[in-house]
Amino acid sequence: MSYTGPDFDPPQSRRFRRGPLTVVLAALVPGALLGWAVYATVGGPDDDGGGASTSAGVSAAASSAGASPSGGAPGGADATDGRRPSPSPDSGSPAASSPSASAPAGTGPLKGKIVVIDPGHNPGNFQHTAEINRRVDIGTNSKECDTTGTSTDDGFTEAEFNLDVAHRMRALLEEQGATVKLTQDDDRPFGPCIDERARIGNEARADAVVSVHADGSGAGNRGFHVILPGSVNSGAADTRAIVEPSRDLGERIAGNFVRVTGNAPSNYVGGRTGLVTRKDLGGLNLSTVPKVFVECGNMRDSKDAALLTSGAWRQKAAQGISEGIVSFLRG
């Protein structure tokens, strides 16, 4: 996905790693976006006076995030494995930084819970443009079956990124006892189409579905955001029952993403809350189970790209998302 927005690139240095104070405070503050609120409180100066919000769904947490957010994420120092991505899902030892001890199969706090992870796009989509351009019904209107996704300037594709984060999430969630299903694992030539992606979660009767993406916005636009389903009741789409639980899921993911990665929410959509509500995504419109999208960063921004291409950072991203899911499922 891409957004148009102002091309801010503040002359901000990589000021700091997440400082001990931030870590300590964040660890003491439970809840959804409170981690970000704490970050904002101890963060640096405002950099641009506000990014564009193409479809901002400002949450109840917006007021806390409006304190004095730093637009530049403090991350970057953890890009330990260089610019080139490591496409192997095993790089960076996905299970190494699990927040808790491994649970034997079939046990653990998430025993009986079903999580569907939807790695956005498919590495093969580039070779199947005719197939992925086919229109599918998303309730409100029709839309392309799927898209290719974006990439970094160095050619690390979003599809590769999404799959890698999905694999890391699967390892972390299975450690907690969850049953995890992926909508695709580079095991098919292209797709699935967005309607099928939704259907996979529905038919699995998933307790939570997370679609993993990275954005393709302008340079200077930085940070992650979580996309929540808006209330839609049109044709095959009826999200009314999932709006609230999906918001809960999304807020918990956003809060944990900030806490674990130390990165600020998007400076270009969502009014700095890290939350955006949309009614134009088939994968959300057609879902009958709690579902959100996570745009982990902007592949077209060099600073974000340095994070996204780091296996160590992807592990943190996977951990942040997974801990949000665990929090949601445990209530």
Ligand code: ZN
């Ligand atoms: Zn995407």
